[in-house]
Amino acid sequence: MKATALFLFLAVGLSAATIVEPPAPVRASVAAPAARPAPLPAFSAPVPPRTIVQDADTRRAAYLARVGEVLAWKAKLADIRFPVTFDASAVCAKLARREDPAVCSRRVIELMKNPGTGPFWMFPAVGMAYLGRDQLSPEAKAAIRAAWGSVMQVRGDTENHWAMYYTSLYLMAQLYPNEPGSSWYTGKSSEENLAEARDYLVHWMDITTTIGQGEFNPTGYITEYAIPMLFLATWARDPAMRIRGRMTLDWLFADLAANTLNGELRGSNARTVDASVVEHWRDHASFYSWLLFGNIPPNPSFGGFGVYFASAAANYELPEVIYRIAVDRDGDYVQRDLKRTRRRWRHSDVLAAPIYKTSYMRRNYAVGSYQGGVADPIQTHTWDVTWAVPDPRGVTNTMFSMHPVSSPYDLQTYFAESPDSMIPAMVAERKPTYDLPDKFLGSSRFERVFQDRDTVIALYDIPPGTRFPHINGFFSKFLSGVTQDKSGWIFARGGNAYLAYRPLAAYEWRPTPKGDRRLYSPHLKNGTIVQAADAGEFADLAAFGRAIAALRLAYSLEPVPTVSMRTLRGRDVVFTYGRTPVVDGVPVDYSKWKLYEGPYLNAEKGSRRLTITHGSLRRVLDFNTLTISDSVTSGR
């Protein structure tokens, strides 16, 4: 596509996308100097223009300017008189800017007097150690080193924990080679630590590039992979580990690019949180979209952890092919990916079950799902429809239903824990809604989902006696024209998308604390059908409603929920809870699901090889040979 055509396409899109007028976005307050008002930080500033930056140098300069903004913002907040402002991320920001090394040294010594424990302490310490190699005082460097011998670091029990833990251990062992076990909290020598960390990281990359990432497309936890992989790509001396870090970053960001709608990460994902499951913008993924693609405001305070990424971000250059997937799409597309569940200790025939993920992306909305069941026991989001908005801040631009689960059985499946203390522990562990019936966060063993482009069918067969025997549907206050039709469908408009929601059992409306609505349906055998369409496809919402109501639809809930319908796109779908979906008479063959399959990302299962394509651009990440291959197709 030529540049002029691209700009025209984009201009039409932007013009059409200005219908919704959201309430004033939530702004983070930042104290401004008295003398001259500073420019607003990006998370409070107007939405960046969604123009495609064609020139590579300009793109790179803009990226580095954003990196610089993050570092300058954090460095300016740091005041040595107020230790709370001068945390490890402030030290990293200042060291990355090469300013105040003496003050940083003092602060490092203070921070190291009471080391934290676990991966969230380790990677900031690594950042300070490496950024400060030629800036910190010998005493400060010695303080960091000593802390790695004095406090047993918690490895954690989660994929992101281990990515941070072992990358950090690897880099520190590399920084201090030939030191005995007595000087490390592990009791192992530098070489033993290095080898163990390397082995785990290679193992993790191997399973991620063969059967998929466990914590796939995380809205917040993306930062807990991006930071360690950037550190590895930047500071590993072993070229093999360095390129592994670099390739894994590309892999993560290609996945992010293909799953964002104007920078918003939407659709199914292994882990999100209560706020961002309905307001997708409000999480770290938005920081990365802003930093890398420049097409969305970052989340407040750059997500906090964003500062660590920024402190080494100059060492990463986003490949143009990934950039263009995020910002320069020339049509609707379906992307199918293979992921895996968190490892299951109990209650399962497999250690990690496959996740079959579908994403349908259009200019004005996107639909995403996986087949249901539990990918991760607490924070998985199974499916949604999300519509594009001019400014996503404060906007709950999504629709979905779910079964709220609070279950020791599910927790014991994934955690080495006893049954009775887990739920109180979850609530105490910053998952306060885990045991609440009105939550919108989480996945269920009793949900099955099928998606065909912009049609989603979610079926529920909840056993009697299950805690929270109902389903919750999320209805945003930003929907307009919500109509409960006599056909049983509920029609609404979200931005430039028309949405049809068909509950399969009786329901009632319940308010939510922030003014959205919950469709509460207290029926064990239940279901939801959602059909979306572009507003441009119909004269108005009423015409869309008539088209939907005219679709053939038959369903029953006994003995198990089953739906037979013709989708808006003319597909005949039969979907029965617990059985393979059938489309136009052909059963869906999940065994043929590839690791990635779509116009932009392609990989065979088990291949360790991802091909990233956009137009004439192609990048191949090959973990078999540890090679990155770029090519341009001629004649396109």
Next chain:
Amino acid sequence: MAPPVRFLLALAAAFPAALANAAIPAHDMVVSVLAGPAFVVGTKSAFESGLFRRGPDGSFHHFGLDFPGTFGISVDPRDSRVFYVASLNGCLITRDGGLTWRIGTSWDMTEPQDVRVDPNSPDTVYIALPDGVAQSKDRGVTWTRRERGLPERGKYTQAIEIDRNRAGRVLAGCETGIYLTENAGRSWRRVLPTSETVTDIEQSPHDPRRWMAATQADGLVQSRDGGLTWRPVAGVPSAKCLYNVAFDPTNPRRIAVGSWTYGVLTTEDGGATWADRNAGLPAGHCVYRVGVDPDSGRLYAGVHQVSLYQSGDFGRTWTPDGLPQSRIYRFNFVPAAR
């Protein structure tokens, strides 16, 4: 006056120190504890967690690592300074009483729940893993999976116990039942199927052929033939999880069971009848662990995030006994430090 007492008094007159030493317990109480509210990875707890040793004055003193995820403990019978600790990070090992530590396992063995030194061959150590069983034959330096005969799935292992009288016999409490090896882990066979996890296995200190196991959903079970066959113990409820079982080493007729739901259950007739012994414990029970002091017969109960409780009359009355706000994972009574 019985002759032995007369003899002791005479001895005390002649050698006062001898009587004083006779009063010193043979064992130290060591507990693994998560102190304070639930631990969140990434946060810094204000509470010290890990191993605590009870001092002569009854107070608990933290020693070794301040670490929030310590579970099972086992001590080398030849050297009570050598501790193996099943932990979130793997098997932690100290050979100097807690001054220095090493994570004995690597990344491929995580979150062991239990650890046992083989009393018949103390260089051999077993750990119970969420995905099976591993064994070290060199005091924790190297580890090998020992899972032949365990199911490919269903081998989540919560508890492990070694027959102190017959070398090579080990019982593992798994998700799908109790498994027995009679050849030091080279092969296992299931001796009791269960519907959910076996939470604890114990061998009677009085009768080596008698074993008991607590389960999550199958009640309390016992074996009278060294773990070959098992039967449910009547009078103990089975609907909810039983967390552990503890024999009283001082009295063969006394056994205690700990449960979140049922609290403390005891028998004083060898298991024929059981009594609810929760009067004096906090409402709701939430007992995570029970233990019996091998020197005094004193019964202990760890009430989740409340306190340790102790009873001098085997559960009829209880008094708080320190470790406030704690979750006690294990009671261990190790040869006393001198």
